[in-house]
Amino acid sequence: MYEILLVVYLIVALALVGMVLIQQGKGADMGSSFGAGASSTVFGSSGAGNFMTKTTTTLATIFFVLSIVLGNLTAGQIKKTDEWENLEAAPAVETVTPVEEDVPVTSTKEQSSDVPN
Numbered sequence: 001m002y003e004i005l006l007v008v009y010l011i012v013a014l015a016l017v018g019m020v021l022i023q024q025g026k027g028a029d030m031g032s033s034f035g036a037g038a039s040s041t042v043f044g045s046s047g048a049g050n051f052m053t054k055t056t057t058t059l060a061t062i063f064f065v066l067s068i069v070l071g072n073l074t075a076g077q078i079k080k081t082d083e084w085e086n087l088e089a090a091p092a093v094e095t096v097t098p099v100e101e102d103v104p105v106t107s108t109k110e111q112s113s114d115v116p117n
Contacts, residue, residue, distance in 0.1 A: 002073055009066045016059040023052050 002070075005066060005070055005073070009063070009070060012059055012063050012066060016056065016063055019052065019056045019059060023056065
């Protein structure tokens, strides 16, 4: 069920992007750039929505509903584990001590060195 909803979600998302991209903007006419045909409203004239705007609105609604449904399904699948659930003793960690031969030996002579003692 989750996979089917995810595929439908992706198809709706691609269709929504496509519908938004192929729509013409409100001020996209050539005459509107020179002041001809402009409306006295702030955002341009708006009449009854055509097929493109109604389809975009429907796709956006389906997109948001599917987003909420998929979010709820995903939230139900993830189980949080409690840190205090397993209180068994941790296995003992073996410490490694360096062997005396691995440590470099410095000479006891006075050397002129830039390294402070």
